[in-house]
Amino acid sequence: MDKNNLVHNNSLNSRKYFQGINRKRNILITIFSVAFILVILTTVSILYFVLKTDSNSDDFKFENLISRDEWNAAPPKSGIPFLESPIKRIIIAHTAGEFCDNENECKFVVKRIQNENSHLDDIPYNFLIGNDGKVYEGRGFEKEGQHTSNLYGSNYNSIDFIILSQDSLVFNNIKSDALNEAVSKLKNFYPLQKVYRREEWGAANPKEAHTKFSQKKEIALLSHSVTQTCSSFSHCATIMKNIQRNHMGNNGWIDFAFNFAVGANGLIFECRGFDFVGAHFSALNSRSIGILAIGEFNEDEPSQEMLDTLEKFLEDAAKLGKLSEDFKIHGRQDFGSSGPGENIMKHIREWCRYGNRTTPC
Numbered sequence: 001m002d003k004n005n006l007v008h009n010n011s012l013n014s015r016k017y018f019q020g021i022n023r024k025r026n027i028l029i030t031i032f033s034v035a036f037i038l039v040i041l042t043t044v045s046i047l048y049f050v051l052k053t054d055s056n057s058d059d060f061k062f063e064n065l066i067s068r069d070e071w072n073a074a075p076p077k078s079g080i081p082f083l084e085s086p087i088k089r090i091i092i093a094h095t096a097g098e099f100c101d102n103e104n105e106c107k108f109v110v111k112r113i114q115n116e117n118s119h120l121d122d123i124p125y126n127f128l129i130g131n132d133g134k135v136y137e138g139r140g141f142e143k144e145g146q147h148t149s150n151l152y153g154s155n156y157n158s159i160d161f162i163i164l165s166q167d168s169l170v171f172n173n174i175k176s177d178a179l180n181e182a183v184s185k186l187k188n189f190y191p192l193q194k195v196y197r198r199e200e201w202g203a204a205n206p207k208e209a210h211t212k213f214s215q216k217k218e219i220a221l222l223s224h225s226v227t228q229t230c231s232s233f234s235h236c237a238t239i240m241k242n243i244q245r246n247h248m249g250n251n252g253w254i255d256f257a258f259n260f261a262v263g264a265n266g267l268i269f270e271c272r273g274f275d276f277v278g279a280h281f282s283a284l285n286s287r288s289i290g291i292l293a294i295g296e297f298n299e300d301e302p303s304q305e306m307l308d309t310l311e312k313f314l315e316d317a318a319k320l321g322k323l324s325e326d327f328k329i330h331g332r333q334d335f336g337s338s339g340p341g342e343n344i345m346k347h348i349r350e351w352c353r354y355g356n357r358t359t360p361c
C-alpha cells in the first residue's frame with residue numbers, strides 16, 4: 001500500500017512535472033509565434049513602403065509635360081548616344097515657322113516635326129514648348145539631341161528647348177523682343193554668337209570626308225580673303241560661294257579651306273566648323289581654327305562690330321570646349337606669311353589673347 005502510494009505519488013508528481021514543462025513550452029511557442037508574426041509584419045510593411053516610395057518616384061510627372069506616348073511619337077532608332085550627367089547647358093532656339101496654340105494643335109505640330117526629320121534618329125530636340133505653355137517630350141533628358149551638331153559638334157553635353165514660334169529668325173538669336181526678353185531673364189542665360197551655318201549660306205558639300213581634330217586647338221589663326229568685302233548677308237554669301245568654288249575648283253581642295261569666315265559687318269559663316277581640320281596653314285592646321293576675314297584689310301577697315309563679334313565668338317568657343325581654354329589669337333603674318341591686313345592686326349595686337357604680346361595683359 002505504502003509502495004502503491006509511493007508509486008501513485010510519484011506518478012502524480014511526474015504528471016505535475018510534465019504539465020509544468022508543457023505549459024512553459026506553450027508559452028515559449030506563443031512568444032515565438034507572436035515574435036515571428038511581428039517580424040513578418042514588419043518586413044512586409046518595410047517592403048511595402050520601400051516599393052511604394054520607389055513606384056512613387058517612377059510615377060513622378062512634371063506638370064504640363066506631354067509625354068511621347070501622349071503625342072503619339074514613333075519609336076526612336078537605336079544607337080542614340082546618352083548624355084553625360086549632369087547636363088551643363090540648355091540651348092534655346094525656336095522653330096521659326098511652326099506655331100501652335102492648344103494641346104491638340106501642338107501634338108500635331110510636334111508629330112509633324114518628327115515626321116519631317118525621319119532621316120535623323122528621332123525628333124532632333126530634347127523638349128519642345130508650345131504657346132499653350134505645355135512642354136512636349138522629345139528625346140528627353142538622357143539622350144543626345146541633333147540640334148546644333150553642325151556648329152558646335154555633337155559632344156556638347158546640352159539639352160535643347162525648342163520654342164514653337166512663328167517669328168522669322170534662326171538659331172539662338174530670337175527676333176521676337178518679348179521672347180528674347182523672357183529668355184534673357186532665365187537664370188544663367190548666356191547668349192551665343194549667331195553663326196550662319198553652311199546650309200544657310202548655300203555651301204557646296206565637301207568632296208571627301210574631313211579629318212577630325214585630334215590635338216588641342218590652341219590657336220585662332222586669322223587670314224583675309226583679299227576679295228571684295230561685304231556688309232549684307234546676301235553679298236557675303238555670294239562671296240563665300242565664290243571663294244569655296246575657287247578652293248575646290250582651282251585649288252583642288254576638298255572643301256572651303258577655313259574653319260569659319262567673318263564679314264566686315266561681323267556676320268560669321270561656318271565653313272569646316274570646329275570639329276574638322278582646315279587647310280589654311282599647313283604647319284598649324286591640326287592645332288588651329290582658321291578664320292577668314294572677308295575683304296582686303298590693308299585697305300578695308302573692319303567695323304567695331306566685326307571685331308566684337310569675332311572676339312565673342314572665339315570666347316564662346318573656348319567656353320564650350322571647342323578651343324583650348326588658354327587659346328591664343330594670331331595673324332598669319334606672325335608666322336612669316338601675310339594677312340590678315342594691318343587694319344585688323346592693329347586691333348588684335350591690343351587683345352589679351354594675342355599670342356605675340358610683348359606686354360602682359
Ligand SMILES: *[C@@H]1O[C@H](CO)[C@@H](O)[C@H](O)[C@H]1NC(C)=O
Nearest residue numbers: 330333334335336355356357
Ligand atoms: C609669334 O608667336 C609664335 C608662337 O609663339 C612664334 O612662333 C612666332 O615666331 C612669333 N612671331 C613673331 C613675329 O614674333
